[in-house]
Amino acid sequence: MSRLDIVIFGATGFTGQKAVEEVARGGKDYDTLTWGVAGRSQDKLESLIKEVSKKTDRDLSKVKLIVADVKDEKSLKEMCSQTKVLVNCCGPYRLYGEPVVRAAIDAKTHYVDVSGEPEFIETMQLEYNAQAQDAGVYIISACGFDSIPNDMGVVYLQQNWEGTLNSVESYLSTYVSPEYSKEAVKSGTINYGTWESLVYGLANSNKLPALRKKLFPEKMPSYKPKLLPRGALHQWGGGYCLPFPGSDNSIVYRSQRGRYEAGYRPVQFRAYVKFSSLMETVLLAFVGVLLYAMTRTKCTTKLLLNYPRFFSGGMVTKEGPKEEVINNTHFEFQLVGKGWQKDDDIEATAPNKTIIGKVSGVNPGYGATVVALLHSALTILREKEKMPGNGGVLTTALAFWDTTLIRRLNENNLKFEIVEKK
């Protein structure tokens, strides 16, 4: 039996359904694709297909439905054996991800997901990289808003730079169109699955240093000038900036570490999030500290999980945000790269050139995310010969460096551009 091109697992979840809608809508990228949906309930899968069919006005009767449960390894292996690439939307990944990765490797199936959980992602690299290489499959996490804009954004700057790029600092800003901001406050902007992943991630963040020691027993040399953190709060570009709490620092570090191991000078990277009002910035910093403090005990962690709406200041709901709100949420990463032009003496002179790139789009969590995820899967299907080696657990930058992924994303409203070189 020939394999489907892709199967979307966790299709009945909030993100999974958005991925199904994106493929169902069709277009030149998807029309020739053979695909299926998978989840733990046949009834839910049937209702999903009915709903998406109605919403997109497409006949989806030929879409294959596969029942698979994370708790049943046999069902996972059977699911993976039916596809070339598994698109895994089933998270939190620290709870549900590992058996799926194992099944994908066993079935010799490529795998992509939208995890933003460094502990899961780095554990997969530590435990399964060699097995994935032996099986000849690519296991690639963080193919969504975490962390394609920053990881591929740094690649984009590197590919548009003639010389040596020393550092990149990234500034993320988001806003909801004013006419939808009342609805955003009323119905929230984030689905519970992301909150759950964040809370578990914070609760277990103390495990990361030991994991990283095992993953990278040898330190990378220190490159000069060293890119220092800018502290808890700083001003840049007319706004107030806090360190970005997502997985992007860890993902870009792994990408650049991979580049270093391949014999290239790595780029130093730091991510920030930018706000226009000082009050909002201070309030969010306070919420961040409170969340972290609450994840120090099991009892307060439970409170966070049980009362997401309250502790997220109304942003997180179990029903998920309204379509009109997410479709009118805009984001922009400004990536500021510094380094030397070709033939400069990088030991004797300070960095003297700057490049500014921008990665922008709408609907970061559920629109840009599923576009980036699905195009990562399509890139494996269609450009495997341009990917490095024979598989492995890789970051997006390492996997897709030589492919046309950025061009594909540009054609699909996730825009990469160079705005200034000086």
Ligand SMILES: NC(=O)c1ccc[n+]([C@@H]2O[C@H](COP(=O)([O-])OP(=O)(O)OC[C@H]3O[C@@H](n4cnc5c(N)ncnc54)[C@H](OP(=O)(O)O)[C@@H]3O)[C@@H](O)[C@H]2O)c1
């Ligand atoms: N990187 C990014 O930018 C980004 C953006 C969005 C989401 N995410 C991540 O994506 C993940 C999912 O988020 P979400 O909001 O879509 O969550 P969600 O709506 O809760 O979806 C979770 C999915 O997992 C499935 N599931 C749970 N237990 C299972 C089991 N034992 N066997 C099979 N399936 C099982 C659920 O199936 P049922 O429907 O049967 O319950 C559901 O389909 C989270 O980790 C989130 O952080 C990342």
